[in-house]
Amino acid sequence: MRPLSCTSIFIYLFLGYILYSTYIFYTFLFPPECPYKDSNKCLNPAFKSTDVFQLFLCTSTKSEIIIAVIDKQLDCYNHNISFNLAEPFHLNFQIELPDETLNNHSLYQHVILTKLMSTQQVTTNIIRSKHTVTFVAPLTRYLIPTENVFNLLKSDNQKTTQSTKHSRRP
Numbered sequence: 001m002r003p004l005s006c007t008s009i010f011i012y013l014f015l016g017y018i019l020y021s022t023y024i025f026y027t028f029l030f031p032p033e034c035p036y037k038d039s040n041k042c043l044n045p046a047f048k049s050t051d052v053f054q055l056f057l058c059t060s061t062k063s064e065i066i067i068a069v070i071d072k073q074l075d076c077y078n079h080n081i082s083f084n085l086a087e088p089f090h091l092n093f094q095i096e097l098p099d100e101t102l103n104n105h106s107l108y109q110h111v112i113l114t115k116l117m118s119t120q121q122v123t124t125n126i127i128r129s130k131h132t133v134t135f136v137a138p139l140t141r142y143l144i145p146t147e148n149v150f151n152l153l154k155s156d157n158q159k160t161t162q163s164t165k166h167s168r169r170p
Contacts (some may be wrong), residue, residue, distance in 0.1 A: 046131070047085070055083040056094075056112040056122050061100045065110050065134050066127055073111065074122055081116070085135075095139070106142045111135040 034042030047053075057078035060068035068074040077093060101107040112122055113131040119125075126132055 028099055049086060051085075052116045053083040054116050055080040055111055056110075056114075057091075058112065058122065059095055059111040059139065060108050060110055063106070063108050063136055063138075064125065065112070068110065068167060069122055069124055069127055076122060078085065079120065083113070089109040097140075101140055102141060105136060105140075109137045109139050111137075129160060 012133060018164040031043075055078070056076050057075040058068075058074045059073045062073055065074070075098075077095060078091065083089075095107075098109065112126065112127060112132065112134050114126055117126065117129075127134065
């Protein structure tokens with residue numbers, strides 16, 4: 001048996017590194033079950049597939065949802081009490097635009113998903129709950145008015161200028 005060369009040792013180390021990296025990616029995609037009996041030491045999903053949720057669909061002129069709730073500017077147009085994550089969800093709505101939005105302000109869509117609670121309105125307790133997920137998306141954006149730029153050194157109409165050779169001097 002001949003001795004190993006430096007090249008073959010590096011090749012074997014590289015192949016071992018590739019196999020180890022593949023194993024690590026596999027464990028990311030398919031994590032092993034928790035070996036501990038204490039569930040506090042393991043990662044658990046926040047929501048189970050059997051949980052019952054309530055979904056709030058709201059609009060506001062504020063992008064921060066907590067400020068919109070405190071200022072009472074959150075207009076909820078849909079409240080689904082028995083929302084299921086496993087079922088497809090598709091809705092069509094007509095949203096009334098507030099006066100601020102009509103006067104060139106932004107309008108935001110707020111989606112609030114939380115575990116089933118006894119309340120029927122969005123409150124700060126729901127927003128701050130650890131069982132609540134919020135999402136904000138802009139529906140309209142404030143358009144910055146464009147100003148006309150004036151160039152005082154040049155006129156608007158392009159007249160041909162006369163050369164200085166043909167100009168008459170007094």
